[in-house]
Amino acid sequence: xxxxxxxxxxxxxxxxxxxxxxxxxxxxxxxxxxxxxxxxxxxxxxxxxxxxxxxxxxxxxxxxxxxxxxxxxxxxxxxxxxxxxxxxxxxxxxxxxxxxxxxxxxxxxxxxxxxxxxxxxxxxxxxxxxxxxxxxxxxxxxxxxxxxxxxxxxxxxxxxxxxxxxxxxxxxxxxxxxxxxxxxxxxxxxxxxxxxxxxxxxxxxxxxxxxxxxxxxxxxxxxxxxxxxxxxxxxxxxxxxxxxxxxxxxxxxxxxxxxxxxxxxxxxxxxxxxxxxxxxxxxx
Numbered sequence: 001x002x003x004x005x006x007x008x009x010x011x012x013x014x015x016x017x018x019x020x021x022x023x024x025x026x027x028x029x030x031x032x033x034x035x036x037x038x039x040x041x042x043x044x045x046x047x048x049x050x051x052x053x054x055x056x057x058x059x060x061x062x063x064x065x066x067x068x069x070x071x072x073x074x075x076x077x078x079x080x081x082x083x084x085x086x087x088x089x090x091x092x093x094x095x096x097x098x099x100x101x102x103x104x105x106x107x108x109x110x111x112x113x114x115x116x117x118x119x120x121x122x123x124x125x126x127x128x129x130x131x132x133x134x135x136x137x138x139x140x141x142x143x144x145x146x147x148x149x150x151x152x153x154x155x156x157x158x159x160x161x162x163x164x165x166x167x168x169x170x171x172x173x174x175x176x177x178x179x180x181x182x183x184x185x186x187x188x189x190x191x192x193x194x195x196x197x198x199x200x201x202x203x204x205x206x207x208x209x210x211x212x213x214x215x216x217x218x219x220x221x222x223x224x225x226x227x228x229x230x231x232x233x234x235x236x237x238x239x240x241x242x243x244x245x246x247x248x249x250x251x252x253x254x255x256x257x258x259x260x261x262x263x264x265x266x267x268x269x270x271x272x273x274x275x276x277x278x279x280x281x282x283x284x
Contacts, residue, residue, distance in 0.1 A: 013175045018047055023122060024170065026052035026103050030127035030136060033063035033084060035278050036071045038188040039128050043177045054081040054103040056096075058132045061086035064217075067277035074281035087132045090139035097165045120168045129174030130193045137161065137171055187212070188278055193269050197262075206261035207235035209268060217276040224273050239264070 032039040075082045081103045159171045180186045225242045243260035250256040
């Protein structure tokens with residue numbers, strides 16, 4: 001199963017973003033701490049070539065802390081300002097503004113030299129669908145200002161907000177890129193909910209996630225679902241065993257593996273299998 005999802009509105013979003021980039025001082029790119037590299041949109045490298053840029057590893061509360069530390073070091077080694085956040089918990093306004101100030105240190109110095117005191121730094125918030133931008137913004141503002149939902153494609157248009165300390169920022173709709181480079185990247189994006197479930201074979205996706213978790217988090221599935229083991233040769237049999245354990249009957253003595261697949265994916269995305277990172281930075 002090859003995965004690509006690039007609906008027409010994303011092409012329009014890209015054009016609008018390209019125009020709006022002229023009006024901002026820096027980019028804040030949100031990525032998913034569980035799949036940091038796969039959740040980075042390569043189009044942004046082309047769109048934002050000369051813009052200051054910081055990275056936010058969102059959903060860090062669902063990722064393995066040791067892996068997140070490795071990713072933070074990796075990106076800092078590339079010269080990027082980077083921070084991690086838990087958008088459910090919040091409390092990161094001060095670290096965010098400090099990171100933004102470091103990103104725009106040269107601009108702030110120039111403004112001070114010219115006596116432009118009080119001129120706000122203008123930031124564009126970017127990220128792929130369902131990376132948690134709206135929840136991130138609501139926590140920054142400590143109020144419900146952006147529409148948030150646990151599915152891709154909810155933020156409908158650009159919105160401007162202000163933060164204490166001299167920052168204005170623009171929220172933008174989630175955007176993918178026209179062609180996902182590898183099947184593995186497509187699966188990682190699908191596992192974490194970036195790709196709409198409606199276009200996917202969820203039983204196949206669940207079986208692939210079973211295999212991925214045997215590498216990324218051995219024992220997590222066995223512990224969560226009380227099964228003897230994951231069968232790497234026949235993952236569908238494992239999915240059937242999980243449905244049996246949950247008592248999901250489809251009739252005629254068969255088990256409802258589609259229902260089990262949906263629940264398994266939802267529970268992984270909700271962090272119920274533990275703090276798991278699905279990809280690691282390259283070894284130095």
